[in-house]
Structures are given as C-alpha cells and as structure tokens.
Amino acid sequence: MQAESDLHGVTNRLFGQTPGGEDVYLYTLDDGAGFTVEVMTLGATLTRFRVPDKHGELRDVALGYDSLEAFLQGPRYLGATVGRVANRIANGRFRMMGQEYELHCNNNGHHLHGGASGFDQAVWKVEDRVSLRGPSVRFHHISPEGDEGYPGEVTCSVTYTLLPGKGLELTYKAKSTGVTPINLTNHTYFNLAGHGDVLQHTVMLDSDYFTPVNTELIPTGEVKAVANTPMDFRTAVRLGAAVDANGGGFDHNFVVKGATRVLRRAAVVSEPDSGLVLIMHTTEPGFQFYTGNFLDGTHVGRNGHNYVQYAGFCLEAQHYPDSPNHVNFPTILLAPGQEYRQQTRYVLEGCKLS
Numbered sequence: 001m002q003a004e005s006d007l008h009g010v011t012n013r014l015f016g017q018t019p020g021g022e023d024v025y026l027y028t029l030d031d032g033a034g035f036t037v038e039v040m041t042l043g044a045t046l047t048r049f050r051v052p053d054k055h056g057e058l059r060d061v062a063l064g065y066d067s068l069e070a071f072l073q074g075p076r077y078l079g080a081t082v083g084r085v086a087n088r089i090a091n092g093r094f095r096m097m098g099q100e101y102e103l104h105c106n107n108n109g110h111h112l113h114g115g116a117s118g119f120d121q122a123v124w125k126v127e128d129r130v131s132l133r134g135p136s137v138r139f140h141h142i143s144p145e146g147d148e149g150y151p152g153e154v155t156c157s158v159t160y161t162l163l164p165g166k167g168l169e170l171t172y173k174a175k176s177t178g179v180t181p182i183n184l185t186n187h188t189y190f191n192l193a194g195h196g197d198v199l200q201h202t203v204m205l206d207s208d209y210f211t212p213v214n215t216e217l218i219p220t221g222e223v224k225a226v227a228n229t230p231m232d233f234r235t236a237v238r239l240g241a242a243v244d245a246n247g248g249g250f251d252h253n254f255v256v257k258g259a260t261r262v263l264r265r266a267a268v269v270s271e272p273d274s275g276l277v278l279i280m281h282t283t284e285p286g287f288q289f290y291t292g293n294f295l296d297g298t299h300v301g302r303n304g305h306n307y308v309q310y311a312g313f314c315l316e317a318q319h320y321p322d323s324p325n326h327v328n329f330p331t332i333l334l335a336p337g338q339e340y341r342q343q344t345r346y347v348l349e350g351c352k353l354s
C-alpha cells in the first residue's frame with residue numbers, strides 16, 4: 001500500500017530552520033507525468049516549478065534555489081506568498097472609517113508587501129487535505145491584530161493545487177476580526193527557458209488599461225488606456241523590444257479585462273526554445289507585471305544560473321497598488337463576516353507529456 005501522501009502525489013521533508021530556529025518544511029506536489037511544484041512553509045513560497053518542454057525534457061520555469069539558506073540570502077519575495085497587503089501603500093498611511101492608520105514603512109518611505117515582517121517572512125502551518133483534482137496542500141497563517149500596524153486579526157490560507165498535466169492553481173481565503181485592507185498575491189519569477197534573461201519571451205496582456213505611477217512607484221490614481229503607450233501588450237510583443245520602447249523594465253499594475261471575481265485570462269507568455277506557453281487566469285482586478293528589474297546577477301540560482309537583470313518576470317495577480325488611498329480603485333477592505341477569496345491559475349501549454 002502506498003503511503004497516504006504518495007497516493008495523492010504529495011510528499012514532504014524538513015528543509016531547514018529559520019535564523020530564529022523554526023523548522024521549515026518543503027512540500028513536493030508531483031502529478032507523475034512530469035509536472036512538479038515544490039512549496040516551503042516559510043512564506044508559503046513556491047521554490048520550484050518544473051514541467052516537460054516541447055521535447056519532453058524537464059525544465060524549470062521558475063527561479064528558485066535548492067536550499068533554504070540560498071533562499072534566505074537571495075532576493076526577498078522570490079516565489080513567496082505576499083501580504084497582508086501586496087504592493088505599496090503610500091507613506092504607510094490610510095484612513096478608514098474616520099481613523100488614520102500608520103503602517104511600518106520599509107521601502108523608500110512607503111509600505112511594501114506587508115512591511116518588514118510581511119507574510120513572506122512567516123512560517124505557515126499546513127493542514128493535510130486531499131483534493132480529487134490533483135496533488136494539493138493548504139497553508140495557513142494568522143496575522144495578529146496590529147501586525148505591521150494593520151487593524152484586525154486575519155486568518156488566511158493559500159491552497160496550492162497541481163492540476164495534472166496542466167499547471168498550478170492558487171486559492172486564497174481570509175477572514176478578519178476587524179475591518180482591514182487585505183490583498184494577497186504570489187511573487188514567483190517565471191523564466192520559461194529556465195536560464196538567462198526573459199527578453200526573448202513574447203508577452204500578451206489582456207489589459208486595455210493600467211495604473212500609472214510616479215517615480216516612487218506610487219499610483220497617481222489615474223486608470224489610463226494602454227493605447228499608444230509602451231504598456232500596450234494587447235498584441236503579443238517580444239519583451240526585449242517592449243523594454244527598449246519603455247526605456248527600461250516593467251513594474252506596473254495592469255487592469256484585467258472582464259468582470260472580477262470570475263476566473264478569466266489575464267496574460268499569455270511564450271518562449272521559443274522550450275516551446276512553452278504560460279497562461280495566467282485570475283479572479284483579481286489587476287496584476288503587477290514586474291520584469292525583475294532589480295535583479296543584478298549577484299545571486300546564483302538553481303543549476304548555477306546567475307539571476308541577472310530581467311532573469312525572470314512576475315505576474316502578481318492582485319488588486320491595484322495603494323487601493324486604500326484611491327476611492328476610484330476596487331476596494332480591498334474586508335469586514336468581519338465577509339470572506340476574502342482569490343483564485344489564480346498558471347497553466348503551461350506546449351509540454352510534451354510522457
């Protein structure tokens with residue numbers, strides 16, 4: 001009789017300890033046909049995503065490391081679940097129901113990705129569960145009242161489900177004891193070639209609008225048409241050409257076409273050498289398209305590849321940045337009795353399945 005975990009394609013092992021001495025476990029989801037996802041409990045972080053390419057050769061499509069130590073020394077957020085509020089909150093301040101709240105500012109005088117001890121820094125707990133749709137693990141975390149300055153105690157979970165021969169589904173849920181902003185996402189850096197930079201990838205984004213930002217990456221509040229701007233990815237374009245036209249990489253929130261709260265296609269990225277195509281579907285109103293502008297080659301990742309500038313791209317499905325300060329942006333406030341839900345899928349096509 002196979003061990004319970006093997007039966008459902010989920011195994012786990014001790015990965016190491018945090019600097020504070022907390023055990024970190026690594027979960028492996030394997031569909032038995034070449035798709036493998038690894039997730040560690042620190043930050044409910046995706047550490048590996050490997051699929052068969054067009055020749056049937058296994059290929060890493062996400063940046064990552066083989067040891068916890070390397071993750072701890074590498075760029076922050078890589079692969080991590082980000083929260084309580086992903087992206088920026090200007091000056092770490094927002095008003096809610098007549099009261100001003102101050103959050104910890106950790107990025108250029110603003111609050112970024114949940115602050116100094118955001119959800120990416122927490123060791124999430126795991127509850128065993130069985131999904132009939134594929135190997136699956138649910139991670140959960142409790143963010144206490146006052147965490148980084150946020151009101152309300154938040155209990156949240158993210159479920160990783162490997163859809164056999166198809167890709168990865170992330171399902172997020174959260175409840176709060178008090179009204180609080182919440183905006184979760186995943187910060188995986190994808191590279192469908194598995195090495196080098198992503199400038200030869202071709203990108204199509206299902207977005208007619210984006211939210212412009214100032215020099216500190218804080219939204220101006222405008223929701224602007226992409227037409228006649230370097231943000232126009234409505235037809236597929238080679239990323240290197242788009243970066244040249246933009247005068248640099250991208251780190252912008254794009255508005256997903258169509259009604260929110262239902263899964264709909266948001267982005268399609270393809271890569272010629274592997275023949276792989278990544279398609280993101282999400283319930284969220286937007287996503288941050290970030291092209292690894294701040295990677296600088298000082299970190300050597302899996303298979304000895306230097307993570308150079310543009311070594312990976314992120315499709316961080318979420319709400320718009322700084323939403324609590326822009327009444328014209330979809331709200332991210334969660335009240336007691338409500339449930340926050342998000343679902344995002346990263347589907348791989350072009351794989352030669354065994």
Ligand code: G6D
Binds near residue numbers: 107112217251288294
């Ligand atoms: C930079 O502005 C970018 C963020 O969007 C990204 O998440 C982070 O680097 C890793 O701050």
